[in-house]
Amino acid sequence: MKHxxxxxxxxxxxxxxxxxxxxxxxxxxxVLEGRTYGGQIINTLNIENWPGDMGVSGVDLVQKIYQQMTxxxxxxxxxxxxxxERSDNGFMVKTEDETYTAGAVILAVGAEDKKLGxxxxxxxxxxxVSYCATCDGAFYKGKKVAVIGGGNTALYDALYLADIVExxxxxxxxxxxxxxxxxVERLCGKSNVEFVLGYVPEExxxxxxxxxVRLVSSGKVADVKDGMDLDIDGVFVAIGKLPMTGGFAxxxxxxxxxxxxxxxxxxxxxxxxxxxxxxxxxxxxQLVTAAADGAVAAxxxxxxxxx
Amino acid sequence: xxxxxxxxxxxxxxxxxxxxxxxxxxxxxHPEIKVTSVNIDEEDELAEKxxxxxxxxxxxxxxxxxxxREVGVVxxxxxxxxxxx
Numbered sequence: 001m002k003h004x005x006x007x008x009x010x011x012x013x014x015x016x017x018x019x020x021x022x023x024x025x026x027x028x029x030x031v032l033e034g035r036t037y038g039g040q041i042i043n044t045l046n047i048e049n050w051p052g053d054m055g056v057s058g059v060d061l062v063q064k065i066y067q068q069m070t071x072x073x074x075x076x077x078x079x080x081x082x083x084x085e086r087s088d089n090g091f092m093v094k095t096e097d098e099t100y101t102a103g104a105v106i107l108a109v110g111a112e113d114k115k116l117g118x119x120x121x122x123x124x125x126x127x128x129v130s131y132c133a134t135c136d137g138a139f140y141k142g143k144k145v146a147v148i149g150g151g152n153t154a155l156y157d158a159l160y161l162a163d164i165v166e167x168x169x170x171x172x173x174x175x176x177x178x179x180x181x182x183x184v185e186r187l188c189g190k191s192n193v194e195f196v197l198g199y200v201p202e203e204x205x206x207x208x209x210x211x212x213v214r215l216v217s218s219g220k221v222a223d224v225k226d227g228m229d230l231d232i233d234g235v236f237v238a239i240g241k242l243p244m245t246g247g248f249a250x251x252x253x254x255x256x257x258x259x260x261x262x263x264x265x266x267x268x269x270x271x272x273x274x275x276x277x278x279x280x281x282x283x284x285x286q287l288v289t290a291a292a293d294g295a296v297a298a299x300x301x302x303x304x305x306x307x
Numbered sequence: 308x309x310x311x312x313x314x315x316x317x318x319x320x321x322x323x324x325x326x327x328x329x330x331x332x333x334x335x336x337h338p339e340i341k342v343t344s345v346n347i348d349e350e351d352e353l354a355e356k357x358x359x360x361x362x363x364x365x366x367x368x369x370x371x372x373x374x375x376r377e378v379g380v381v382x383x384x385x386x387x388x389x390x391x392x
């Protein structure tokens with residue numbers, strides 16, 4: 001079994017920054033990533049709030065960080081972690097194919113798009129169901145789409161799509177939006193955007209591709225019909241993010257939203273396990289705060305593995 | 308028996324750019340697999356034919372028949388598993 005001073009679970013901004021700091025402390029580090037490195041930021045074309053590199057694309061930024069990390073001697077394997085367990089002198093980290101041991105563990109598992117939870121949703125993912133308007137909007141030129149959600153992401157998605165598609169239905173379970181009033185105002189000025197308030201999706205329908213969505217009353221808005229059908233070609237789901245912490249509920253304490261309970265020092269309820277980035281309870285989930293967590297967690301993990 | 312991997316992508320798609328080196332690695336390790344990269348902006352009729360509406364999208368054809376499909380970023384091992392189907 002291969003041993004590392006620190007194992008980082010997750011290769012996003014927090015995880016890769018942690019690996020850089022562990023290497024700078026001259027300790028061995030392995031980053032385990034189940035998909036590709038970079039995390040959520042690879043979907044962003046133009047970043048304007050990363051200091052020192054105005055307008056850098058998410059892909060360029062993560063490639064630079066990955067290169068920096070590997071040049072410093074950090075290693076990344078593309079394996080999905082299935083379990084982290086305490087052992088006599090540290091931790092056992094199991095993946096689908098391998099088992100590694102570590103003196104300390106940093107969980108930087110990030111967050112992913114929340115799903116509607118409908119049986120038809122997975123069937124149509126990539127065939128009319130999308131979680132990224134800027135990625136997939138171009139497929140719907142001149143077509144009709146529904147955006148599901150009431151936060152800023154849903155409002156931004158609806159605004160973005162309104163300039164591409166023929167018609168946008170914005171479906172939200174309440175009559176008020178959680179997102180910014182200024183965005184709602186802008187949407188009101190779009191002639192091809194229609195608010196469908198007081199409804200939630202019951203099922204997505206179609207043959208090979210999506211052809212419609214069946215809505216039912218959410219019970220939160222008075223005087224709406226029990227249900228209604230929308231004829232649409234695409235459903236954009238924007239109902240928030242979910243931390244990918246499910247596999248670690250037995251290892252560290254989570255809050256009710258699934259985020260790992262840890263303060264700015266990244267210390268979790270399990271000694272030797274630290275939490276960094278979007279998976280941690282925090283107010284601001286930004287690139288710089290993810291990177292900051294990576295540095296703090298690395299410092300704590302290095303100290304822990306020394307003792 | 309022929310196995311083909313179709314890689315649907317676009318230049319403006321970040322996750323597709325992240326998958327480029329992974330697909331290149333797959334071609335290197337499995338020279339027996341035919342890999343076709345389809346730029347959906349230039350060949351939208353192919354995207355339409357395969358019902359692709361999210362990218363990156365990987366479709367595996369065995370003797371011309373679709374046997375596996377995956378949307379989003381996937382590691383090399385997962386692509387290899389799709390090819391075994």
